[in-house]
Structures are given as structure tokens and as C-alpha cells.
Amino acid sequence: MIEIYKDKDPSYYKHTRNELLPFLPQNLDTILDIGCGTGNFGLMLKELYNCKAWGIEPDNTSALEAKGKLDGVINADFDKNIQIPNNQKFDCIFFNDVLEHLADPEGALLLAGTLLKKDGQIIASIPNIRWYPVMLSLLRYKDFRYQNSGVMDKTHMRFFTAKSMVRLFEDAGYKVLKIQGINKDTGFIFFNILNFLLFNTQEDMKYPQFALVATKQTNAD
Template sequence: MKSEKPIVNKEFYYSYPRPEMLRYIDTGVKNILEFGCADGSFAAKVKEKFDCNYIGVEPLSKYANIARTRLNYVYEITAEEFISSSEGMENKYDVVIFNDVLEHLIDPYTLLKDLRMLLTQGGKVVASIPNFLNFQNIYSILRDKDFKYSEHGILDKTHLRFFTKRSIERLFNESGYNIEIIEGINCNIKSKKFKALNLITNGYLDEFKFMQFAIVAVKK
């Protein structure tokens, strides 16, 4: 089955503005926090759309320095360090963003639980998480009989966690959130054979089409 080729330039990760995630940000937000803001490309798009105070957390100096030209403030520390620091306790946020970040954390459950104290009443987490069940990923594992890490993509060697739609739902439910939206994004399987097979199986393969899931969750 033919599929689209994934992005292979890892530097692209740090500068891609993620336009598909913009629609998950509610209008009227005033204070936003983004973990793993990279060079601030996504933040710049958000700030073009909303009049908001935008704080970033980015541990890599190379990208944090660029992000500082686009955001109101950038902390050059890890997500875990931010949550445990006094700086992290200073403000509350309407939206906290994780664009392909939670899978890099040792314990995303604890971080999401602790994060609730930083959210305003009705505050939301907006996240994108890679989909392990993506057909291209599963096909490669079955074909090669190998779980081979790579420099990019779903099996990025810096990923510490792997998720499916169901395990994403568990992650947020067990961490004290109600999920408002969870849906597949960035479909990379468009062949007629796949569509026919999905039709025959009554939509069983729907989740296999997407490279990521987008999530909007509000604290309980």
C-alpha cells in the first residue's frame, strides 16, 4: 500500500509551525505556556492570531535563543525542572501546549498531574502525540521483524514512551483530566487499497491512518 514519505530532516522538527494544531486553541485565551517550544515557530503563529502572553519552555539553547525573539519569555530548562521550580509556580495559564513532547518524558503521568495547579479554572491542555499504530510504522515492524529506532518519526530514538489512542485516553484520564477532543491528524495513508480494506472492516483501520493524535483536555 502506497503511503506518503515522512519528513526526514530532524531540524525541521524545531522550526515547523504546526498549523494543524492552531484550531485547537480557543479564542480569547490570554496566558499560554508551551513545553518544548523549539524556535517558537508555532508560538509566532498563535500570537499572530491571538493577543496573548506566551511563555515557552525549551531546554536547548540553540532554539531557546531564537524563541526569545518571538515569545514573551522563554525558560531554558526541561519540563520537569519548570514544574518543580519556583518560577513555574508564579503564573496560571489558560492553555498549556505539548506539540509532540509528552512521549519524550520519563513520567508524563506525574507531570500532567502536577501541571493541573498551573491551569486556570477551565484551563486546558492541548497536545499532539505520535500514533504508534500508524500503518506505516506497524508495517515496517512486521516486514523487518525489528523494532528499529531512527533519527525521526514515530520511532525517534529520543522517544521514551509510545502511545495509541486508547493509551492516550488513559494517560489523561488517570492524570486528572477530561478529554474534550481526541482525533487523528496528519494522515499519511491515502491508497485506494487501504481505503477499501478499511471499508470492508467497517472502519476498523481508521486509527492506523494518522501519524499523530490531537488532544484537548480540561482538568477535572
């Protein structure tokens, strides 16, 4: 485990991410949650879909807890050395706030593509660097301050806007089916007025994260 992750609050690994449920397909047979933490998200999908849920988690303590909830857990980094038993394939592979932690997110998406079933989907949640509080910090306070969690998490290695999220997936050979802001923040009155005056062209700045659904491109695409 990388040293900077040792100070994480235990709740960091326990999220269920209910806000991603509207982006899931109607039927699931087998899913893979990359960066599964303690396995709560995968367990929720098992209960809702009666599916099999696998997880990959580099944190030893979290992976051990996840093993009691999921059908298979691999305690390792997600890279070319990962070993998936029996050439298992998946209907959905999830990157729930994971890609921004990776030195090579495009490589991770390419690898994930080899584990997808035909017509399988990648579903990802990715922080939005254009979130209004971050932009305000840059413009008004001239500061770029890291935090223990959230959009400015000090363990993030990459930063994305909605446009660059789409580009990342397209460069890795995917077709983006949907991208939508989640966890909308409506508490900034000044920004809401400014956005209105700008004909709502800055709507993306209301969202700390975007959810993205993608499938592998085919020759027909």
C-alpha cells in the same frame, strides 16, 4: 542537553503546527508552550490571538532564539524544579509532540495542572504507534526500527495509541474533551482496501498523530 538530541536537524525545533489551530479555544490570554523549540508556534499564537506566549525549552540554542519571539522563555526541563515567575497561570498549556519524550508523562501532566487557570485546557499532539507503516514494519518485516524523526523517533521514550493517550490523561486527573487524528495519510491503497473490508474499524491507523484537548476534572465530572 541529552546527547541523543545533538544530532537533530535544526528544522526539528522550528515547527509552527498550523494543524493544531482548529483545536484551540476562541479566546486566549496567556499560553505556555512546553518544548517550544525556537518559539515559532507561540509567535503564531501571539499574532493570531494577541495573547502572551511563554515557552519552556531545554535546548540552549533553540531557547535563545525563542527569547526573541516570546514573552517569557525558561531554558530548562519541565519538571518539579521548574520556576514560573510570579506564580503565572495559563489559559492553555501545549505539549506539541513532547509527552512521548518524557520518562514520566503523567507527572508532567500533573505538574501542568498546577499552572492552569480555572477551566484552562491542555492541548497535546502525540504520535500514534498504530500508524499503518509502523504496523506494517512489525507484521511484514518483523522489524521495529528507530528513525531520526517521526513516529519512530529514536528520542521517544514512550509510545501511545489513541486509547492509551486518553488513559494517560484520565489517570492524571483530566477530562478529555476531544481526541482526533491529524496529518492523515491516505497514500496506502492496500490499507484503505483492508480497512474498508473491516468496516473502517482500523481508521486510527491512517494517522501518524492525534490531537487531544483536555481540562482538569471537577467533582461534577
